[in-house]
Amino acid sequence: MSAEINAEDLQPPNLEALIQFLYQAPTGLLQIRPDGTVTMMNPRSAQLLMPLARQGNLDNLFEVLAEVAPDLRAMVAAAAEPGALVCEGLRMPVLTPTRSRRVLGLSLLRLEVHTLMGCVNDVTHEVELEQQRLASRMRDASRTDGLTQMPNRAAVLERLQQALERLEGSGPPDFAVLFINFDRFNRVNLTLGQEGGDRLLRMVAERLNSTVRQRDAVGSPHEALHTTARLGGDEFVLLLDGLRDSEDVHSVAQRLIDTLSRPYLINGTEVHISASIGVVAGVHTASLANTVLQDASLAMQEAKRAGGGRHVLFTPSIKDRATRRGVMEHELRHALEQKELFVVYQPIVELPEARVAGFEALVRWQHPERGVVSPIEFIEIAEECGLIGALGEFVLDSACRQLMAWQRQFGSTMPRMISVNLSRAQLNDAEIAKQVERVLHATRMPAASLQLEVTESMAAQGDDIRTRLLELKALGIALALDDFGTGYSSLACLGQLPIDVVKIDRSFVADAETNLHKRVLIEATVRVARSLGMRTTAEGVETDGQAALLTTLGCDKGQGYLWSRPMTARAATQWLAAQSEASRPVEAVPASVR
Amino acid sequence: MNTERTVAFADAAVFDFLERASDAELDGLDFGVIGMDDASHVTRYNRFESVAAGLSPERVLGHALFTVVAPCMNNFMIAQRFEDALEGGSTLDDTIDYVLTLRMRPVKVKLRLLARTGSALRYVLVHRQA
Numbered sequence: 001m002s003a004e005i006n007a008e009d010l011q012p013p014n015l016e017a018l019i020q021f022l023y024q025a026p027t028g029l030l031q032i033r034p035d036g037t038v039t040m041m042n043p044r045s046a047q048l049l050m051p052l053a054r055q056g057n058l059d060n061l062f063e064v065l066a067e068v069a070p071d072l073r074a075m076v077a078a079a080a081e082p083g084a085l086v087c088e089g090l091r092m093p094v095l096t097p098t099r100s101r102r103v104l105g106l107s108l109l110r111l112e113v114h115t116l117m118g119c120v121n122d123v124t125h126e127v128e129l130e131q132q133r134l135a136s137r138m139r140d141a142s143r144t145d146g147l148t149q150m151p152n153r154a155a156v157l158e159r160l161q162q163a164l165e166r167l168e169g170s171g172p173p174d175f176a177v178l179f180i181n182f183d184r185f186n187r188v189n190l191t192l193g194q195e196g197g198d199r200l201l202r203m204v205a206e207r208l209n210s211t212v213r214q215r216d217a218v219g220s221p222h223e224a225l226h227t228t229a230r231l232g233g234d235e236f237v238l239l240l241d242g243l244r245d246s247e248d249v250h251s252v253a254q255r256l257i258d259t260l261s262r263p264y265l266i267n268g269t270e271v272h273i274s275a276s277i278g279v280v281a282g283v284h285t286a287s288l289a290n291t292v293l294q295d296a297s298l299a300m301q302e303a304k305r306a307g308g309g310r311h312v313l314f315t316p317s318i319k320d321r322a323t324r325r326g327v328m329e330h331e332l333r334h335a336l337e338q339k340e341l342f343v344v345y346q347p348i349v350e351l352p353e354a355r356v357a358g359f360e361a362l363v364r365w366q367h368p369e370r371g372v373v374s375p376i377e378f379i380e381i382a383e384e385c386g387l388i389g390a391l392g393e394f395v396l397d398s399a400c401r402q403l404m405a406w407q408r409q410f411g412s413t414m415p416r417m418i419s420v421n422l423s424r425a426q427l428n429d430a431e432i433a434k435q436v437e438r439v440l441h442a443t444r445m446p447a448a449s450l451q452l453e454v455t456e457s458m459a460a461q462g463d464d465i466r467t468r469l470l471e472l473k474a475l476g477i478a479l480a481l482d483d484f485g486t487g488y489s490s491l492a493c494l495g496q497l498p499i500d501v502v503k504i505d506r507s508f509v510a511d512a513e514t515n516l517h518k519r520v521l522i523e524a525t526v527r528v529a530r531s532l533g534m535r536t537t538a539e540g541v542e543t544d545g546q547a548a549l550l551t552t553l554g555c556d557k558g559q560g561y562l563w564s565r566p567m568t569a570r571a572a573t574q575w576l577a578a579q580s581e582a583s584r585p586v587e588a589v590p591a592s593v594r
Numbered sequence: 595m596n597t598e599r600t601v602a603f604a605d606a607a608v609f610d611f612l613e614r615a616s617d618a619e620l621d622g623l624d625f626g627v628i629g630m631d632d633a634s635h636v637t638r639y640n641r642f643e644s645v646a647a648g649l650s651p652e653r654v655l656g657h658a659l660f661t662v663v664a665p666c667m668n669n670f671m672i673a674q675r676f677e678d679a680l681e682g683g684s685t686l687d688d689t690i691d692y693v694l695t696l697r698m699r700p701v702k703v704k705l706r707l708l709a710r711t712g713s714a715l716r717y718v719l720v721h722r723q724a
Contacts, residue, residue, distance in 0.1 A: 019697055024665060040698040043666030049673070056691030058700045100668065 023175065027039060028120030034113075036062030047118050048104055051096045061118070068092035069106065076108065076116065085108045091127065103127045145230040147198055148205035156229035156237050160289040161187035163241055176249040176281035178238040180208070180256065183274045185234040187464065190430075196266050200273070201234065203264050208236060211259050237293065249281045253311035274309035276300050284364035286316055298322045305380075329385045331367070332378055336390055342365050343398040344566035347421065347575070348537060348559045352551040356579055358417035358451070360559060361399035362566050363391065383425035392426045393435060400443035400450065402569050409573070410580045419451040419480060424458050433471035440475070447476030451501065455482045459497050469498050482539070484525065491528045502529045504555070506540025513545050519553070526554045603721045604689070609708050612717055626720030630659050632680065634673075637715060646722055647696045659718070667693045667718070672707065676716055679709040686710070694720070 013021070022029055028045035032038050035059055044179075049054065052064050062073045069092050079086040086108035094102045105123035110116050130235060143155040151159070163175045164331050183187075189197040200302045205228070212226045227239040238256070243249060263270040278299030286292050299314035301322075306312065345359040365373040382388045403418040426432050452472060459469065459481060473479060478586055481494075482502035484510050494502065504525055508518045526536050541560030549556055567575060601611040603625045612620075612627065617638070620627050626643025639654045649663070660668035667673060671690060679686035686709040694701045706719035709718050 022698060023695075038700045041693075041695050041700040042698055043664075043668075043695045046666055046693045046700060047669050050693060053693065056693055057702055058693040059702065307709045 028118075028407040030061070030120065031111075031401060032061045032116050032118060033110075034110075034116065036076075039115075045118075045120050048094075048122060051094050051102075052092075065092065068094065068104075069443060076110070076415050079108075079110050080113075082112050086110060086116065089123070091123065091532075094432060112538060118444045118573045144234055145232075148202055148230050150209075150236075151227055151229040153229065153231045156227055156231075157289045157293065158238060159227045160239055163239070164285075164287060164289060164292070167586050172282050173285045174243055175239060175241045175277060176243055177250075177285075177292050177296045178240065178249070178253055178256065178311075179238040179278040179280075179293065179300040180238065180260070180275055181275055181277075181297075181300050181304070182234040182260075183304060185273065187462075188271060188273060190272065190464070192266060192269075199266055199442055200264055200271060201230070203266075204234075204236065204260060205230065207262075208238065208256070209257055211256055212238060212240075231293075235297075237296070241370075243281070249279055250311070250313075253277045253279055257309060268447050276303035276308045277301060277311035278314060279311055280314045284316060288497075293375050295319065318336075318516045325381055325384075328378060328381050329387075332382060332385070332387055335365055335367070336387060336394070340368070341394060342568070343393070343402070344394055344568055345399075345402070345418075345563050345572040346559060346566040347415075347572075349563050351538075351547065351558050354547075354563065355556075356415050356576070357557055358415040358419060359399075359403075359572065360421075360453070360566075361395060361402075362421070363395045364566075379423055383423055388423055388425040389429065389435070392423060393439065396436065396439045397443065398569075400439055400445040402572075403440055403449060404443055404445055406573065406576060414576060416477070416578055417449045417451055417454055421482065422458075424455075427454060427458055427465055427468055427545070430468070432468055433475060436472060436477070438476055448478075451478040451480050453480045453482040453503065454499075456484055456486075459499065466498070481531040483539075485521065485554065494528055494534070495532050499534060501537055503559075504536060504538045506560075509538050509540045509546055509550070509560070510542075512549055513543075519549070522550070522555070523553045530554065603704070603706065604720055608706070608719070609687070609713070612708075613713065613715075619717065626722070628654075628659060628664075628718045628720070629715040630652075630718075631715060634659050634676070636663060638717075643720055646701075646720070647694075650683060657683070664694070664696060667705075670704065672718070675707055676709055679716075683711050686716075 002426055014521065022042050025042055026044060027530070028048045029040075029042045030038055030045045031040040038058055041058065046058060049058055049064055052068065058442075062076075069090060070334075072087070072090075075086050088107045089105045090107070092104045092106060094104055096102055102122055102124045103119045103126075105121045108116055117570045143158075144150070145152040160177065163173070166492055167173055172215070185197075188200055203446055208228045218455050227237075227315055229239070231237055238252075240249065240252060259276050260275040261273065263272050265271075277303070278296045280286075280292050280299065282295040283454040286295055295314045295318075298318050299312045302318055305311050306514060312318075323555050339346055341359050342364055343362050345361055347356050348360060349355060350356045350357050361377050363379075365375075365378055367373045379388070379391075382391045399418045399420050403415070406414060422432070429435075436450075436452070440450065454469070458465065469479060479498060480501040480503050481497065481499045482503050483505045484502045485505045502525060504522055512518050512522055535556045536554075537557040537559060538546075538555045539559050540563045541547055541550065541558040543562060546560075547558055564575060598610065599615070601608050604694055605611070610685040612629070616620060617640075621639060621641035623640060623642055626646055627638060628636060629638030636654050636659050639651050644651055644654070644704040654663050657663050670699060671692070675686060675688065678684075685713060686707050689704055689706045692703050692705045694703050702723055704721040704723065706717075706721070708719065709716040
């Protein structure tokens with residue numbers, strides 16, 4: 001046996017001591033029956049509950065708390081089992097006689113069938129602290145990007161506004177805003193999935209932060225406050241504060257582009273992606289933070305249009321162009337609705353006899369004020385504003401219907417096929433093959449009668465584009481490589497593309513008769529194409545001499561003003577009727593349709 | 595012959611009665627009387643209150659009312675009122691609805707709080723309602 005035990009210590013406290021203990025407890029204790037009748041209550045409980053008691057009556061807890069905890073009776077009934085917790089820390093607002101707002105917390109436990117034990121506390125201070133913590137968390141959350149933990153749009157706008165206010169018209173700003181966006185980022189999400197895309201964005205954020213930490217602004221009179229922020233998606237902003245001179249911003253932008261375009265290792269795969277940056281700096285800085293960001297975004301879009309992977313400094317002319325594009329976008333939407341768009345057809349003929357082989361369908365816009373608008377002006381805008389899908393489908397559908405109408409009128413070889421251009425954005429659309437299939441089905445046109453034209457710069461773009469092309473070919477249609485010779489792909493690359501026809505660009509045809517070099521190139525193209533099982537079509541043929549030369553060089557088909565300009569459907573029908581009637585090789589364009 | 599004087603809980607002249615009443619006279623009342631000095635120590639405690647509260651006079655007399663005997667009165671509604679009256683040298687005569695929790699039993703009561711300058715004692719009268 002160890003130490004002596006004091007016998008008194010082992011005695012249970014007597015009843016009086018227990019009552020005193022409960023009586024003096026600095027926490028509210030009470031006992032009730034299931035009907036709410038209070039059977040025991042210590043002074044602290046009474047003190048806390050008295051402000052709620054009408055005429056000082058604390059006989060029944062449910063009645064006392066009827067207004068602040070109206071469901072308590074039902075909660076007690078629901079917690080019928082001994083040991084069941086009725087509520088824990090149930091919050092109840094109380095207005096004390098001194099008009100101060102307090103919050104009480106109530107916990108109730110069913111001890112036995114007929115007895116419940118309660119505990120009441122003043123939790124006002126706790127609630128206040130909680131609310132303060134919540135408010136501060138909300139403040140942080142509303143200013144932080146959840147994915148990267150960078151400041152978000154609201155935070156960077158605030159910082160930018162502070163920088164603008166600091167200037168107050170005292171000369172050009174000593175800060176610059178860089179709007180960063182990745183080129184074709186959606187492809188990353190498509191190949192890596194959402195999760196991979198998010199990982200990439202976090203890695204981008206780290207690189208951005210580490211690049212900026214290298215301090216590009218020294219010798220500034222105030223502490224440099226560079227801010228990197230994520231606006232959303234793959235849009236980031238860098239606010240460079242306290243720049244020495246405008247030279248700095250160009251070197252920072254270039255360094256960012258270099259850093260951000262280094263490969264990223266994600267799930268064991270190297271991901272290559274380039275960034276475009278729009279810069280606002282110097283005299284053309286707007287006075288409102290929102291406008292500055294918009295201007296930087298416009299400059300970024302210019303950088304993208306110029307091919308991406310570069311930076312562009314904002315100038316007012318960029319804004320003017322953007323405004324004009326905005327107007328045209330609006331008008332183009334209107335044009336689609338109002339059917340101001342229509343399709344014209346240019347014949348493609350067999351060489352040498354000039355028998356009609358088919359037509360190339362080309363879209364035109366009959367603008368109510370400006371007359372006919374060239375597709376060069378509006379296709380790019382349609383691509384940017386997402387109208388290209390509707391526009392492309394309209395052209396394809398019109399062309400297919402027209403070919404079927406001609407074949408019904410003139411026979412199945414008058415003409416045999418129709419050729420339709422695919423834009424870059426259409427080819428980027430994963431649904432393009434389905435769209436083409438849908439149109440073929442709707443117009444009941446055999447796939448073999450359709451030829452789709454893509455430019456060489458589009459066709460040479462990555463595996464997913466190649467997959468699209470193969471999907472299209474699987475429908476049974478023919479693919480033509482448009483404007484061959486103007487892009488970067490060489491003859492050596494021709495064999496790697498899933499194409500059937502090479503269209504030789506007009507710039508080669510134009511001086512083929514006088515320029516030996518061009519003539520040799522045409523001859524080589526024809527020979528290589530033929531060896532690969534492809535056919536050739538020469539574009540922009542204007543003279544009999546050119547037609548004769550192309551025939552000599554082995555070109556299969558020709559297209560150009562020599563035979564006809566693009567014609568409206570009605571004029572093309574008349575032209576076909578004349579061909580059909582003559583049933584002999586075409587010699588010239590009827591004057592009526594020129 | 596019964597020569598003892600008596601008074602009602604709500605009687606306007608109750609203070610004067612209490613100042614002159616003998617212990618026996620206090621014990622004859624049908625409401626509780628607690629008298630205390632400037633230090634809030636209980637100096638008078640009548641039979642009615644002792645029985646109703648279940649506290650013997652020995653446990654109460656000489657002890658601090660608000661901290662030892664009845665902490666359920668140690669708040670802004672009661673203790674603070676006496677303190678304010680003492681500090682301001684003002685008269686206190688107020689009747690309030692209250693719930694006493696002596697020995698953990700919630701009991702609805704009316705309390706009459708009495709204090710005036712020049713008096714050695716201050717009183718809490720307790721009227722237990724049916």
